[in-house]
Amino acid sequence: MADLLNAFAIAGKAFFGFQAIFFALLAIGINVHFGYTGLLNFGQIAFAMLGGFGIAISVSQWGLPFWVGVIVGVLAAVVLALLLGLPTLRLRADYLAIVTIATAEGLRLVFRSVSATPVTGGTRGLSAFNRDFIALAPWDTGRRYDLLGTTWSGTELWVCTIGWILVALCSLLVWALMRSPWGRVVKAIREDEDAVRSLGKNVYAYKMQALVLGGIFGAFGGMVYAVGTGSAIPDQYQNANTFLAYAALILGGAARVLGPVIGSMLLLFILQFADTGLRSLIANGVIPSELLSSTDVAQLRYVLVGIGLMLLLVFRPQGIFGDRREVMLDAR
Amino acid sequence: MLVLLLAALGMAFATLVPGVAAAAEAGEQVRGTLQTSLSGPIEGVTVEVATPDGETVDTVQTGEDGRWEVDLPGPGQYVVSVDPDDLPEGVEVNGEPSRTVTVDSGRAQPVNIGLNDGSRNDGGGTIRAVQLFVDGLRFGLLIAMAAVGLSLIYGTTGLTNFAHGELVTIGAIAAWYINVQGGVPLIPAALLAMVVGGVVGALNELVIWRPLRRRGTGLIAALVVSIGLSLALRYGYQIFYGGFSNPYADYQGQRARDYGVFTLQDRDIASIVIAVVVLVLVALMLQRTKIGKAMRAVSDNRDLAASSGIDVNRVVLFVWVLGGALAALGGVLLGLSDQVQWDMGFRLLLLMFAGVTLGGLGTAYGALLGSLIVGVFVQMSTLVIPNDMKYVGGLLLLIVILVVRPQGILGSRARIG
Numbered sequence: 071m072a073d074l075l076n077a078f079a080i081a082g083k084a085f086f087g088f089q090a091i092f093f094a095l096l097a098i099g100i101n102v103h104f105g106y107t108g109l110l111n112f113g114q115i116a117f118a119m120l121g122g123f124g125i126a127i128s129v130s131q132w133g134l135p136f137w138v139g140v141i142v143g144v145l146a147a148v149v150l151a152l153l154l155g156l157p158t159l160r161l162r163a164d165y166l167a168i169v170t171i172a173t174a175e176g177l178r179l180v181f182r183s184v185s186a187t188p189v190t191g192g193t194r195g196l197s198a199f200n201r202d203f204i205a206l207a208p209w210d211t212g213r214r215y216d217l218l219g220t221t222w223s224g225t226e227l228w229v230c231t232i233g234w235i236l237v238a239l240c241s242l243l244v245w246a247l248m249r250s251p252w253g254r255v256v257k258a259i260r261e262d263e264d265a266v267r268s269l270g271k272n273v274y275a276y277k278m279q280a281l282v283l284g285g286i287f288g289a290f291g292g293m294v295y296a297v298g299t300g301s302a303i304p305d306q307y308q309n310a311n312t313f314l315a316y317a318a319l320i321l322g323g324a325a326r327v328l329g330p331v332i333g334s335m336l337l338l339f340i341l342q343f344a345d346t347g348l349r350s351l352i353a354n355g356v357i358p359s360e361l362l363s364s365t366d367v368a369q370l371r372y373v374l375v376g377i378g379l380m381l382l383l384v385f386r387p388q389g390i391f392g393d394r395r396e397v398m399l400d401a402r
Numbered sequence: 403m404l405v406l407l408l409a410a411l412g413m414a415f416a417t418l419v420p421g422v423a424a425a426a427e428a429g430e431q432v433r434g435t436l437q438t439s440l441s442g443p444i445e446g447v448t449v450e451v452a453t454p455d456g457e458t459v460d461t462v463q464t465g466e467d468g469r470w471e472v473d474l475p476g477p478g479q480y481v482v483s484v485d486p487d488d489l490p491e492g493v494e495v496n497g498e499p500s501r502t503v504t505v506d507s508g509r510a511q512p513v514n515i516g517l518n519d520g521s522r523n524d525g526g527g528t529i530r531a532v533q534l535f536v537d538g539l540r541f542g543l544l545i546a547m548a549a550v551g552l553s554l555i556y557g558t559t560g561l562t563n564f565a566h567g568e569l570v571t572i573g574a575i576a577a578w579y580i581n582v583q584g585g586v587p588l589i590p591a592a593l594l595a596m597v598v599g600g601v602v603g604a605l606n607e608l609v610i611w612r613p614l615r616r617r618g619t620g621l622i623a624a625l626v627v628s629i630g631l632s633l634a635l636r637y638g639y640q641i642f643y644g645g646f647s648n649p650y651a652d653y654q655g656q657r658a659r660d661y662g663v664f665t666l667q668d669r670d671i672a673s674i675v676i677a678v679v680v681l682v683l684v685a686l687m688l689q690r691t692k693i694g695k696a697m698r699a700v701s702d703n704r705d706l707a708a709s710s711g712i713d714v715n716r717v718v719l720f721v722w723v724l725g726g727a728l729a730a731l732g733g734v735l736l737g738l739s740d741q742v743q744w745d746m747g748f749r750l751l752l753l754m755f756a757g758v759t760l761g762g763l764g765t766a767y768g769a770l771l772g773s774l775i776v777g778v779f780v781q782m783s784t785l786v787i788p789n790d791m792k793y794v795g796g797l798l799l800l801i802v803i804l805v806v807r808p809q810g811i812l813g814s815r816a817r818i819g
Contacts, residue, residue, distance in 0.1 A: 157804040158804055169804060176797040313633055369640045373634045373637045375634075376631065377630065377634045384627065
């Protein structure tokens with residue numbers, strides 16, 4: 071019972087932790103792509119990687135100030151979105167899917183390669199770039215704080231505070247945009263591209279704008295993650311994370327402003343609860359270790375996410391808050 | 403890289419067979435073999451094993467057969483380094499002379515330290531570009547074998563199957579279990595693995611995709627479902643099979659034969675021959691047999707095929723079985739050259755997509771042609787870019803194709819929307 075309460079507390083922390091912020095920002099970006107515009111971006115993690123490494127490389131390799139690093143990360147994400155969109159946005163949806171997933175994997179391979187090591191730190195990545203940011207915290211970051219039965223370091227608390235403010239601002243922006251004429255055009259593109267084109271709108275340009283915007287949200291997510299962990303390592307940005315963000319978005323409800331945020335919090339809570347719960351069950355011998363060892367638990371969560379994603383799409387594609395009519399699933 | 407052959411396929415059959423108790427008694431170990439294809443095994447090279455903090459565990463010299471092994475105090479991370487000064491003249495270590503390995507409890511971890519005996523680069527009969535071209539053909543044929551199914555599935559059902567790489571992996575892993583743990587020779591094991599692949603393909607269709615089509619699930623939804631499936635299967639393999647890469651029990655440690663302008667191991671020749679024969683058979687089947695014609699008909703126009711009396715569901719099921727079996731065989735051949743890994747299929751998937759897109763989505767022959775080009779391109783690209791970035795070259799090719807000719811070489815304009 072104590073284990074269960076403990077697992078619940080740790081999972082409760084995950085509910086608000088910077089990982090939830092990371093996935094929330096990724097999922098907000100995907101929501102703009104997939105939920106509102108109907109673009110299948112399967113390489114969201116590449117935007118996050120550029121965001122994280124934008125700061126890391128600028129600060130620890132080039133010695134630039136932290137805020138310049140943020141701008142570098144955002145610009146890198148914009149350039150990537152343009153490069154991805156240019157060849158694929160005129161084609162059917164799954165071409166963008168193939169190209170984005172390939173680019174995300176390719177970029178990670180480039181960043182971790184031996185020849186990129188002088189810039190990216192190779193497989194070891196970069197660290198020690200978040201001091202300027204942490205120094206801004208109005209409280210003592212060296213201390214630990216107890217909140218609602220969980221312990222937070224001052225640094226974590228500061229990253230999470232700023233992160234959630236960022237999430238709120240991004241959600242507000244999405245909300246405002248989707249009420250604007252721009253949002254109506256984008257949603258119309260999702261419903262019927264040809265109809266929008268026949269009204270004289272430049273569909274290609276709108277799609278490109280949506281791709282850039284969502285990519286910037288993804289880059290912010292990567293920045294929060296890099297600052298939160300204090301390091302940027304290429305292998306942290308595995309493309310499975312893109313699909314975790316998709317799972318979060320679909321769980322919360324696509325094409326809803328708060329869908330991705332709630333979805334990420336819930337997903338992280340469920341994953342952390344399953345993780346801690348399973349580990350304590352294994353430690354107590356309830357699950358025999360031949361069946362499942364504690365090193366397997368980390369993999370098991372991806373299995374669960376995969377199965378969950380399938381079941382959600384088949385049986386409840388609108389997620390918790392979504393509207394089935396608004397979920398773009400039948401187009402080709 | 404040419405001649406990097408190839409150290410260390412730790413002779414670990416005994417320890418690979420699990421059985422927790424036996425393994426625990428055996429203790430942890432790192433082991434390997436130092437040899438190149440020209441010099442053969444290299445004797446008397448100092449190998450040092452240390453902890454990541456730099457504390458030396460043991461220092462040994464390779465034996466007459468080039469082998470070395472070091473017993474470890476426990477599982478964990480270790481740094482294995484070779485003293486490059488001990489190597490014979492002209493032989494160099496590829497990259498860093500040390501490797502960091504993670505050793506699991508009770509395991510004898512093989513450590514690969516690639517050696518390059520340099521002679522090939524300056525004459526010796528081998529021209530690097532030709533060698534890479536031949537390697538690329540071999541690799542392209544592997545991609546083609548796996549990609550034919552992907553393309554046919556797309557053509558007959560419209561599904562972009564992101565879980566196709568997992569069919570490749572299941573073939574490789576099934577063959578590994580049958581071969582290494584079951585003690586069956588690799589050739590029958592590969593045939594059994596093809597059966598497994600075919601069955602898994604059929605299950606895919608019968609359990610997931612046919613019911614989904616009947617429910618009227620959209621193609622985008624199906625695509626995301628296939629990603630969920632891929633994620634679940636891939637990490638399921640990692641739990642079941644483990645995170646390391648293992649070789650098959652047979653046909654290891656072959657020396658490369660010199661064919662004048664290039665060198666190849668016998669097993670690579672065999673895999674080229676197998677792939678060519680199988681692909682020719684597939685092409686003949688598509689061209690001559692009734693079911694093959696039906697497959698092309700459904701691929702071309704599903705409704706027209708159905709109204710001319712073709713049982714579309716039966717054809718689709720056949721495509722899945724064929725695609726699964728071919729992918730599994732591709733996986734076995736890939737495992738033979740690159741060892742068996744839990745995510746090998748997923749890494750291949752991106753190149754399969756590149757090949758299929760290049761050739762034209764939905765066409766069987768396009769997949770063949772495109773995959774060959776991608777395979778050759780990926781290998782030949784190492785002439786200009788570093789080896790660890792060669793996959794990136796293939797992915798760049800994919801993007802260039804989409805800009806220049808999005809329908810691919812053999813595809814039709816109407817499909818790309």
